[in-house]
Amino acid sequence: MRRLIVRRLALLVPMVWLVATLTFIVVAAAPGTYADVVDHPGLTTDQRQAIRDRYGLDQPLLSQYLHWLGSVATGDLGVSFVYKEPVSRLLARALPPTLLLGGAALLLDLVLGLAAAVAAVRRPRGWFDRVTTILGLGVYGLPSFWIAGLAVLLFAVLLGWFPASHMRSVGADELSFLARLADLVRHLVLPAACLGLVAAAGTARYLRSTLLDVRGERYILAARARGLSERRVLWVHTLRPALLPVVTLLGLSLPVLVSGSVVIESIFSWPGMGLTLLQAAHARDVPVIMGITMVGAVAVLLGNLTADVLYAVVDPRAREESR
Amino acid sequence: MKKTALPFVLVLLVIACGPSQPPRPPDVGEGSPAAGGTVVVGLLSDVQSWNPYLCEDLGTANLLALVYPSLAVEQPDYHQHPPSFEPALARSWTWSEDHLELVLSLDPSARWSDGVPITSADVVFTWRAQTSLDVAWLFSAAKDGIDAVEAVDEHTVQVTFNHRYPYQLMDLNDGPVIPAHAWSAIPFADWHDVDWREHVVAGGPFTLAGHTPQQQIILEGNPGFDRPGLPRLNRLVFRIVPSDRSLVTQLLAGGLDFVRSVPASEVQRIQAADTLELVVYDGRSYTHICWNTERPQLADPAVRRALTMAIDRQTLIDVVYAGFARIGIGPVLSSFWAFNHDLEPLPFDPAAARALLADAGWRDTNGDGIVDRDGRPLTIELLAPAENEVRQDLALLVQEDLRRVGVAASPRIVEWGTLLAALDDGDFDGVINLWEEPTQIDLGEIWHSPPPGEATFNFGRYRNPEVDRLLEEVAGIADFADQKPILDRIQELIVADQPYTFLVENVQLSAHSTRLAGAEINAATPYFNADEWFVTTGTSE
Numbered sequence: 001m002r003r004l005i006v007r008r009l010a011l012l013v014p015m016v017w018l019v020a021t022l023t024f025i026v027v028a029a030a031p032g033t034y035a036d037v038v039d040h041p042g043l044t045t046d047q048r049q050a051i052r053d054r055y056g057l058d059q060p061l062l063s064q065y066l067h068w069l070g071s072v073a074t075g076d077l078g079v080s081f082v083y084k085e086p087v088s089r090l091l092a093r094a095l096p097p098t099l100l101l102g103g104a105a106l107l108l109d110l111v112l113g114l115a116a117a118v119a120a121v122r123r124p125r126g127w128f129d130r131v132t133t134i135l136g137l138g139v140y141g142l143p144s145f146w147i148a149g150l151a152v153l154l155f156a157v158l159l160g161w162f163p164a165s166h167m168r169s170v171g172a173d174e175l176s177f178l179a180r181l182a183d184l185v186r187h188l189v190l191p192a193a194c195l196g197l198v199a200a201a202g203t204a205r206y207l208r209s210t211l212l213d214v215r216g217e218r219y220i221l222a223a224r225a226r227g228l229s230e231r232r233v234l235w236v237h238t239l240r241p242a243l244l245p246v247v248t249l250l251g252l253s254l255p256v257l258v259s260g261s262v263v264i265e266s267i268f269s270w271p272g273m274g275l276t277l278l279q280a281a282h283a284r285d286v287p288v289i290m291g292i293t294m295v296g297a298v299a300v301l302l303g304n305l306t307a308d309v310l311y312a313v314v315d316p317r318a319r320e321e322s323r
Numbered sequence: 324m325k326k327t328a329l330p331f332v333l334v335l336l337v338i339a340c341g342p343s344q345p346p347r348p349p350d351v352g353e354g355s356p357a358a359g360g361t362v363v364v365g366l367l368s369d370v371q372s373w374n375p376y377l378c379e380d381l382g383t384a385n386l387l388a389l390v391y392p393s394l395a396v397e398q399p400d401y402h403q404h405p406p407s408f409e410p411a412l413a414r415s416w417t418w419s420e421d422h423l424e425l426v427l428s429l430d431p432s433a434r435w436s437d438g439v440p441i442t443s444a445d446v447v448f449t450w451r452a453q454t455s456l457d458v459a460w461l462f463s464a465a466k467d468g469i470d471a472v473e474a475v476d477e478h479t480v481q482v483t484f485n486h487r488y489p490y491q492l493m494d495l496n497d498g499p500v501i502p503a504h505a506w507s508a509i510p511f512a513d514w515h516d517v518d519w520r521e522h523v524v525a526g527g528p529f530t531l532a533g534h535t536p537q538q539q540i541i542l543e544g545n546p547g548f549d550r551p552g553l554p555r556l557n558r559l560v561f562r563i564v565p566s567d568r569s570l571v572t573q574l575l576a577g578g579l580d581f582v583r584s585v586p587a588s589e590v591q592r593i594q595a596a597d598t599l600e601l602v603v604y605d606g607r608s609y610t611h612i613c614w615n616t617e618r619p620q621l622a623d624p625a626v627r628r629a630l631t632m633a634i635d636r637q638t639l640i641d642v643v644y645a646g647f648a649r650i651g652i653g654p655v656l657s658s659f660w661a662f663n664h665d666l667e668p669l670p671f672d673p674a675a676a677r678a679l680l681a682d683a684g685w686r687d688t689n690g691d692g693i694v695d696r697d698g699r700p701l702t703i704e705l706l707a708p709a710e711n712e713v714r715q716d717l718a719l720l721v722q723e724d725l726r727r728v729g730v731a732a733s734p735r736i737v738e739w740g741t742l743l744a745a746l747d748d749g750d751f752d753g754v755i756n757l758w759e760e761p762t763q764i765d766l767g768e769i770w771h772s773p774p775p776g777e778a779t780f781n782f783g784r785y786r787n788p789e790v791d792r793l794l795e796e797v798a799g800i801a802d803f804a805d806q807k808p809i810l811d812r813i814q815e816l817i818v819a820d821q822p823y824t825f826l827v828e829n830v831q832l833s834a835h836s837t838r839l840a841g842a843e844i845n846a847a848t849p850y851f852n853a854d855e856w857f858v859t860t861g862t863s864e
Contacts, residue, residue, distance in 0.1 A: 032740025036747060038379040038461065045777050050459045054515075082379075083536070084372055084515060093536060156576040164576040165569065166538055170363055170560050173533070269564050271537035279368070279565065282710070284740055 004312065008305045012298070019297035020072070020290060024065055027286055033057050034081045034284045055081055068290065077294070078287035082280070087291040090276060095258070095295075097167060098272030101195065101265070102257035104188055108196025109253075110246070113203025118234065120204070121211040129208075136201040148194045148267045155190060162190050165269040191268040195261055203249065210242040217241075244315055251307020258299035259292065360858030361558040362839055364850075365570040365579040369537055369563050373519035374506075375499050376452050376460040385849040386561065389542060391499035392441060392526035394427060395492065399845035401762040402605070404660045405803050406847065408492055412441060412500060412526070413480075422487045422801070425495065429478040434547035436525040439504050443474035445526075448503035457511035465497040487801040490763050500526060528554040528854035537563055554854035555841070571834070574599060580839045580858075583849055585832040586713065587645040593834045605658035606831035607846045608759040609651050610714070611823040612705070612721070617784045618752050620701055627821035628669060629679035630703075633728040634721055635671045636826055643716045647832055651825030653818040654766055655810070658828070661764045663811040666818055668825075676728045687729050694729035702731040706745060706754045709736045714755040717826065721755075746782040754782070757829070762847055764806075766813055767794045770822075785822035 035051045052058045056067065071078055077087035116136070120129040139147070156164035163169065163186060172183045214220065215238055223237045260274030269275070273292055280288035366386070371378040375387040395408035395416075410416075413427040433441040450472035452458050468491060471483040484491055502524040509517060523531040528550075529542035540561040544554045562579060564570045570582045571589040575596055585593060585601070593599050614621045614630070621627060640648045650668045655661050680686075685694040685701050693700040703725070707718040718734035725732040732753075737745070745751045758769070771794050772786040773779035790813055797809045818825075833844050840859050843852045 030738075030740060031744030032742075036740065036743040039743075039778070047459065047461060047463070048778050050456075051461075054459065082371055083369070084377065085518060090536075152572055152576070157572060160576070164573045164578055165564060166562060166578075168535075168538070170361065170539065170541075170562070266565055267569060269538070269562070269569065271535075275537060275565065282739060 005305070005309060008301075008308070012301050012305075015301055016294060016297045020294050021065075023290060023293040024068065027284075027289055028061055028064075030284075032284055034286070037283050068287075072294070077291040080280075080288050081285045082283045082288075087287045090288060091273070091291050091295060094260075094271060094273045094276045097270055098260035098265070098274065099257060101188065101191055101270055101272060102253075102260065104192035105195035105199060106250075106253055106257060108192060109199035109203055110250075112196065112200035113207060114246075116200065116204040117207035117211055118239070120208050121215065121238075122234070124212060132204060136204050139197055140201040140205070142198075144194060144198055144261070145263050145267060147198065148191070148264055151190050151194055152267070163187050164190075165267075167271060191264050191270055195264050199253075203246070206249070207242060207246065210245055211238060214238050214242045244311065247310045248307045251303045251305075251310065254303030254306060255296055255299040259296040357857065358552065358555050359557050360555075361560060362556055362580045362856055362858060363560045363562055363578065365564050365573060365582045366540075366561045367563075367565060367567070367570070370534070370540060373523050373531065373534075374514065374517070375501065376458050377514060377519070379461055386540070388499055388527065388848075389529045389559070389850055389853055390523065390525045390527045390531060390545075391501060392433065393496060393499050394446070395496050397493070397496065397762065397847060399843075399847040399851065401660060401847060402658050405489060405764075406493065406762045408496065416492075422491070423484045425482040425484070425491070426475070427480045427482065429480065430549060431478050432549045433526065434549065435502050435504070436530045436545050436547045437505070438547060439502070439524075440477075441500065441502075441526050442477045443480045444477075445500050445503045446480045447472050447474050448507055449498065449500045452501060452506075452511065453498050455511045458514055460498070462497060465494040468494055488798075489801060489803050489806065493763055502526065529559055532558065539563065548854070550854065555857040556853075559853060559856075574834055574836070577836075579836075581833070581835040581842070583833050583844075585834045587643070587647045587832060588712075590645050590647065590832065598837055599834055600837055602833040602835070602844050603647065604831050604833075604844065605656075605846060606829040607656065607762070608757050608829045609656060610648075610717070610755065610757045610826045610829060611651060612826060613746075613754045613756050613783045613823055614821075615749060615751055615753065615783050616786070616822055617749060620699075620703070621752065623683050624820045625679050625683045626685070626701075627824070628819075629676040629683070629728070630725065630730065631669045631821050631824040632672045632679070633676040633730065634724045634824060634826070636668070637671065639717060639720055640827055642720065643713055644827065644830075647830040648827040649830065651827050653814045653825060654770060654823075655764065655814055656760055656828050659760070659762075659764070661807065661810045663814040665811070666814060669818075669821070673724075673728050680728065680730075685729070692726075692729060693731045700731060701729065702733070703752045705732050705734045706742055706751050707734060707736050708739050708742050710739050714757070717755050747778065749782070749784055751782075755826075756782075764810065766810070767798060770794065770813070770817060783822050785820070787816060787820055790816050790820075 034055055035048065035057050038051065039048065056064055059067070068078065077091070079085065080087055080090055083090060116132045120132050123129060152164050155161045167184065167187050169183050172180055175183060220233060220237055223233050258273065260272040260277070262274040262278045264270065265272045265274035266278055273295070276288065277292045280292070366382065368380065368382055370386055371380055371383045373387070375384060375391055378384055378387070392412045394411060394413040396411045398407045398409055400407055412430055412433055414430045416425055416427045418425055427446070429441065429443060429446070435441055450466070450469070453460050453463055453466050468484050468486060468488060469482060470485045473481050475481050482495055505522060505524045520531070520534055525531065525545045526547070528545055528548045530545040531540070532543040533541035542559040544557060548554065562573070564573055567584070567586050568589070570579065571585055571592065573579045574582050575592060577598070590601060593601050614627050616622055636650045640646060640650065649657065652666050652668045653663070655663070680694055680701070684696045687694050689695065695701065705718050705721065707714040715734070715736055722732040722734055742754065746754060769780050770785060770790055771781065772791050773781045773784055793809050793813050797806050797813070800806045800809070831846050835842065838858050839856060841852070841855045841857045845851055
């Protein structure tokens, strides 16, 4: 196990370097630069040149790359072209809202997905199973921007139950701690529900299928033959092995948890990594794009590692293979 | 553990769904311009820097104009004549006889938000920052005509210009006054490394009370603002919402009080809401197709005229703009003082368009429905930005209109950065684009022949020696009245050449909640009289 972790951690640095280098090449190959974005009639040739000089846009690509790599190696992610502040500070500000939203969505995903799957397999092809199958497939097949738009229209505009956007109300700073917390939760409900419901639909379908497979195993038959209650058979003997793949799902969710959802964060003006990335891409704010990509790459690699480790912890067979 | 967590979550959910709201500022009587209240304005992007000379977008500049004082206030009267100015920090000004020297008398009661008087030292320091190479202000070209800004005494400033031209006062007034006492200790060379949020000292009607990046900016009335009773609002809050459509949704949900620019497709939703009011007025922008005049099939003005006459622009207005636009005519908007009123839009006339194409040698010789010349069909790739649905819709409708006269247009939707690069490189046939016109008429930027090897906004590489000569002539004329006949002639020539198909002049649509009153909304200045805004009943969230 320890060898697995050390081996995978050793691979982390070259993998992150590879991802970041590929991103650098892709961003450099994309047409347009920040200088084009801020260009306007009235700028003199000298001013245009000054902008290119200030952001190093006229440097040869290799020189830009080496400069960026040198800075990253010393822990400096550079300064945002748009906001003129260190990228590390921007990311430190964007990460907590994304973690909060992603965490809430993940919780919703697991709780709803698990509950729906367990309820469905109690009576396979019963009315609940059929309804959740149809609903789940419907929700899973709908684009998230459409679900989010509908949710805002219904719950924010028509019913007025939840705010349409942002993390806090105007004037929330003047509220007591509990009221401020409640204000935050009110703002969290719609975006987290939009992210979590779609994910839960997928989890439920996946888990239902695994649960049905496990129910057909001979040790389940043996458990029933021993006279165990149906509840114990389901919750102890069926669910535990069926949950193993969910561990993998959890690990794969980590990147989304950290990188944020561009679509949902944009629609709900949620100030996280996804929204920051979208705005950086539009403005060709290369240091920010690179910074978020690096964080995303680390999250993917750590997520996979976490999944493998958890898998090895809960499943002795995987532990044997990893040796 | 699980048993204890569940009630906590339930309590939170109950609180969250309950009627808990932040405290509301005191309401004011309906319709009365009393003090107090909060107004929430929707903003598409966050402030880039709290130093007005380091920001590179107009949205930031417009917002900072509420925090830092201006010498004078540009009036929205550019429809009748070049914009006039009302006194602000400069209470009065007098010109020398040769119009090269201007003496400004500053308001002696003006104070920064920290109580320090605003003096001529601030105006001199501002000019030094505006023209500093270390600061490298993007709009410093406005100061090219100024040789010196000197303090005569604490409240008198003398400005010396190097030549006489029509927009001297406008150029002097470009950029707000900044606090010398607070900022001069920071060398210009270090300005780009400073977090300016910590250095805001206001001299305008509002001061910074809070800024949560990507979320909101809270401005509060500046106690040092020297106009009695103003600003009327306690707080002006800007909420950052990254898309047009979301702005309208939040306006409908009651989260915003004012959205400056509303898409025409959202007009019905706004008109159906009792709590909202739509404001319709002449905009300062026009949407056009920029033709690449260096492409062989688009080099002939007759062909470009034919393309314009093949497009049913009234239908575009009805379908895409819900009627909220006017047919475009030429390079000066018809609502501007400098517009040539003898000009008419080219008519929608597909038969005449076909005849013009035939005269230029483009005929359908092989019966495939597409006109051709020397064996080559007349094909045009039409670029439109992926971020703008209106221009994408226009591209599709234009494609259909052009097909009817035998021109094969193929729309290509590209990301904004890609489109900008194509424009810079001249690598396109036609681009559906939009120009927002400043109130200072300067046609040279877009219509003068592009200088070889230099960046240009004449993306279509349009060249007309007569237009070049007239543009150079008009730049040297000091009097607006003398400029007008030459500007008229330039417009005639450009309309005849059709380097652009001037699709529509955009009508500006703003929307605000009915509780917001006193706002004089115009196309010249986004938050024109924000110090006089007030709320009638209730408040926003």
